Amino acid sequence: MSRKRRTLHVPEPPARPGEQPDFSQLKLPKAGEALKPAVDGDAAEMHDLAFSLVRVLDDKHKAVGDWDPKLDAETLRTGLRHMLLLRIYDDRMQTLQRTGKLSFYMKSLGEEAVAIAQGMALRDEDILFPSYRQPGLQLVRGRDLVDMMCHCISNQRDNAKGRQMPVHYTWREGNFVSISSPVGTQFPQAVGAAMAFAYRGEENVAISWVGDGTAAEGDFHYAINFAAVYRAPVILNVVNNQWAISTHMNISIGGATFAARGIAYGLPSIRVDGNDFLALYAVTQWAAERARQGLGATFIEVFTYRGEAHSTSDDPTRYRPKNEWKSWPLGDPIERLKAHLKAIGEWDNKKHKALEKELNELVIKSYKKAEEFGTLDEGPYPPASTLFEDVYKNELPHLRKQRQQLGV
Amino acid sequence: MAQMNIVQAVNSALDTLLERDENVVIFGEDVGYFGGVFRCTDGLQAKHGLHRVFDTPLSEGGIASIAIGMGINGLRPVAEIQFSDYIFPAFDQITNELAKLRYRSGGEYWAPVTFRTPCGGGIRGGHYHSQSPEVYFTHTPGLKVVVVSNPYDAKGLLTTAVEDDDPVIFFEPKRLYNGPFDGDHTAAAKKWDTHPGGEVPEDYYRIPLGEAKVVAPGDDVTLLAWGTMVHVAQAAAARSPTSCEVIDLRSLLPLDLEAIVASVQKTGRCVVVHEAPRTSGYGGELAAQIMEECFWQLEAPVERVTGWDTPYPHTLEWEYFPSQERVMEAIARTMENN
Numbered sequence: 045m046s047r048k049r050r051t052l053h054v055p056e057p058p059a060r061p062g063e064q065p066d067f068s069q070l071k072l073p074k075a076g077e078a079l080k081p082a083v084d085g086d087a088a089e090m091h092d093l094a095f096s097l098v099r100v101l102d103d104k105h106k107a108v109g110d111w112d113p114k115l116d117a118e119t120l121r122t123g124l125r126h127m128l129l130l131r132i133y134d135d136r137m138q139t140l141q142r143t144g145k146l147s148f149y150m151k152s153l154g155e156e157a158v159a160i161a162q163g164m165a166l167r168d169e170d171i172l173f174p175s176y177r178q179p180g181l182q183l184v185r186g187r188d189l190v191d192m193m194c195h196c197i198s199n200q201r202d203n204a205k206g207r208q209m210p211v212h213y214t215w216r217e218g219n220f221v222s223i224s225s226p227v228g229t230q231f232p233q234a235v236g237a238a239m240a241f242a243y244r245g246e247e248n249v250a251i252s253w254v255g256d257g258t259a260a261e262g263d264f265h266y267a268i269n270f271a272a273v274y275r276a277p278v279i280l281n282v283v284n285n286q287w288a289i290s291t292h293m294n295i296s297i298g299g300a301t302f303a304a305r306g307i308a309y310g311l312p313s314i315r316v317d318g319n320d321f322l323a324l325y326a327v328t329q330w331a332a333e334r335a336r337q338g339l340g341a342t343f344i345e346v347f348t349y350r351g352e353a354h355s356t357s358d359d360p361t362r363y364r365p366k367n368e369w370k371s372w373p374l375g376d377p378i379e380r381l382k383a384h385l386k387a388i389g390e391w392d393n394k395k396h397k398a399l400e401k402e403l404n405e406l407v408i409k410s411y412k413k414a415e416e417f418g419t420l421d422e423g424p425y426p427p428a429s430t431l432f433e434d435v436y437k438n439e440l441p442h443l444r445k446q447r448q449q450l451g452v
Numbered sequence: 453m454a455q456m457n458i459v460q461a462v463n464s465a466l467d468t469l470l471e472r473d474e475n476v477v478i479f480g481e482d483v484g485y486f487g488g489v490f491r492c493t494d495g496l497q498a499k500h501g502l503h504r505v506f507d508t509p510l511s512e513g514g515i516a517s518i519a520i521g522m523g524i525n526g527l528r529p530v531a532e533i534q535f536s537d538y539i540f541p542a543f544d545q546i547t548n549e550l551a552k553l554r555y556r557s558g559g560e561y562w563a564p565v566t567f568r569t570p571c572g573g574g575i576r577g578g579h580y581h582s583q584s585p586e587v588y589f590t591h592t593p594g595l596k597v598v599v600v601s602n603p604y605d606a607k608g609l610l611t612t613a614v615e616d617d618d619p620v621i622f623f624e625p626k627r628l629y630n631g632p633f634d635g636d637h638t639a640a641a642k643k644w645d646t647h648p649g650g651e652v653p654e655d656y657y658r659i660p661l662g663e664a665k666v667v668a669p670g671d672d673v674t675l676l677a678w679g680t681m682v683h684v685a686q687a688a689a690a691r692s693p694t695s696c697e698v699i700d701l702r703s704l705l706p707l708d709l710e711a712i713v714a715s716v717q718k719t720g721r722c723v724v725v726h727e728a729p730r731t732s733g734y735g736g737e738l739a740a741q742i743m744e745e746c747f748w749q750l751e752a753p754v755e756r757v758t759g760w761d762t763p764y765p766h767t768l769e770w771e772y773f774p775s776q777e778r779v780m781e782a783i784a785r786t787m788e789n790n
Binding site for chain 2: 051052054056060148198202205206208209212224225226227228242257258260261262263288289290291293296297357358362363369420425426428430431432435442443446450
């Protein structure tokens with residue numbers, strides 16, 4: 045089709061507020077259709093995986109195809125528990141933000157499987173370079189909810205010492221590297237961390253996540269190129285949740301798929317259903333195994349949908365149809381895993397209700413405990429002298445002078 | 453005249469510019485359909501067209517570099533960097549390319565680009581949503597740097613900045629978008645409707661770059677400030693027993709040295725107030741220029757009240773934010789040598 049050029053082309057999303065959600069352009073292959081290459085396969089033979097979509101759970105909630113990780117029921121229930129806890133925790137914290145207890149919040153709604161399934165497919169020694177949308181990794185690695193909350197309400201027990209906005213967690217014990225707001229900066233850093241593992245001859249891997257919007261930043265390209273050049277043991281994920289604040293993914297990418305970008309750099313590149321716990325687990329496990337064997341990096345597009353606003357600072361009804369998430373053809377990751385567990389006879393509604401109740405109580409109890417260490421409104425905060433700590437390893441003379449000027 | 457806040461004044465300036473000059477194009481992250489995270493471009497895409505006000509990929513380096521290319525080829529781009537804390541991926545394009553283009557081409561090429569970017573703290577934004585990076589740009593020959601303190605100036609200065617054939621970095625303190633803020637975070641938030649700066653002509657007007665404004669006349673100490681700190685300095689001056697002359701620099705580069713010198717030669721004392729950290733801050737530059745021009749009239753060393761030399765904190769924001777009290781103490785110190 046040729047068309048006379050009249051002015052600059054600017055893309056638009058399929059639907060805006062007031063219109064019906066439109067996902068008719070999505071081509072969704074059937075579950076079980078994507079082939080699973082050998083871990084030591086040649087990246088050049090895997091190009092199909094960048095345009096297809098790895099799916100394991102079929103419409104009848106059964107696990108099908110080569111990518112089925114064949115997890116035992118206990119592992120699946122653990123995954124369900126983590127995802128449900130993350131959702132309940134998010135709901136509670138967002139509500140508290142609305143009442144002024146937190147300065148800011150961001151939810152993982154609809155994307156719970158990303159951090160949980162991918163986190164569970166890794167070892168604790170593997171180092172995590174998440175974006176702000178993977179707090180669930182901490183649940184997988186057993187972080188105390190009270191500690192997570194103390195950070196979010198910026199009290200005196202916040203291990204980031206009140207220096208960051210909420211959800212910018214840091215947790216060295218869990219190999220969870222401090223979150224940065226500027227998007228994408230962690231992506232090439234993860235490659236560097238992976239190169240350090242390789243340098244020391246260790247089996248561990250590094251993993252990082254960015255969003256579809258971030259795939260336009262230079263850092264994104266630095267990361268995939270360095271990862272490919274040095275065969276770094278790293279897993280690089282683009283979580284394509286369709287929206288970067290108000291920027292639809294088709295303003296981020298001019299064509300093809302995000303996964304296809306990895307091909308050009310020579311990496312195995314896989315597109316996976318981000319709301320399919322089993323598919324995500326399997327793809328991550330495959331990539332981790334490849335990295336551990338010294339075969340280099342894998343690039344993954346995690347295909348999902350951002351169910352909530354970007355953060356408590358924006359109102360998505362101003363830029364997208366109100367019910368878009370409910371129309372997302374790949375469903376809700378929690379509901380899908382739950383349905384699978386029920387389909388294999390390992391779960392029922394009664395157990396689910398009981399679990400919800402237990403986790404609700406855990407979150408409420410944890411928040412009460414967290415508040416004992418102070419609140420954003422009333423403190424106690426970290427002492428004012430901590431303002432001057434950690435700028436350098438040791439306090440420099442000019443900072444000592446400024447601290448004394450403040451009288452602390 | 454209309455009552456406007458800074459968001460509306462910026463919007464009005466851009467609207468007027470889009471109408472007057474078909475070469476003006478506006479772009480950045482979330483600025484198109486959504487109208488910007490601070491709503492400064494609200495409604496402009498619907499009114500002026502998708503190709504004139506549009507969303508970009510999340511790529512500050514990309515935004516800066518396409519702006520340069522458009523500028524070289526006849527357009528007059530106004531690019532938004534969503535937070536000035538996010539301008540650094542564009543730093544190379546701005547400081548090495550844009551700033552030096554006219555010089556390196558012997559005057560053959562230039563790019564009339566304006567970067568609008570919200571700066572400053574006081575909004576519980578932590579260190580990635582609170583910085584004041586103006587000196588990275590004043591230190592780069594070839595760039596002009598503006599920091600606004602009220603709606604009237606915002607519209608007049610933005611109009612001039614966009615029409616300027618040199619590149620301009622235009623800082624909008626986000627704490628001032630909806631109302632003046634004098635540093636007293638315990639007081640109820642004020643709106644612009646009771647402030648004279650909130651009266652803004654709906655029509656086109658310009659305020660020249662490089663003209664400071666005396667916002668409060670006085671005799672004994674000169675207070676130099678820009679952005680949010682203009683309001684802090686004014687409040688401190690009002691509470692201080694000393695007669696203070698408060699000057700809003702408005703543009704840091706070009707700098708209205710004449711206005712500064714006239715005031716300091718009269719008062720013999722000077723306090724510079726800025727939100728950015730102290731070391732290598734613009735206060736150091738001002739102190740040096742005052743020393744060069746007013747050495748024999750100075751009665752006391754020039755004082756600086758600034759952010760500390762630490763990243764901008766979240767919880768302890770008000771321990772960091774230069775307060776009225778700290779300004780008053782500095783005024784008192786300059787008077788000790790009386």
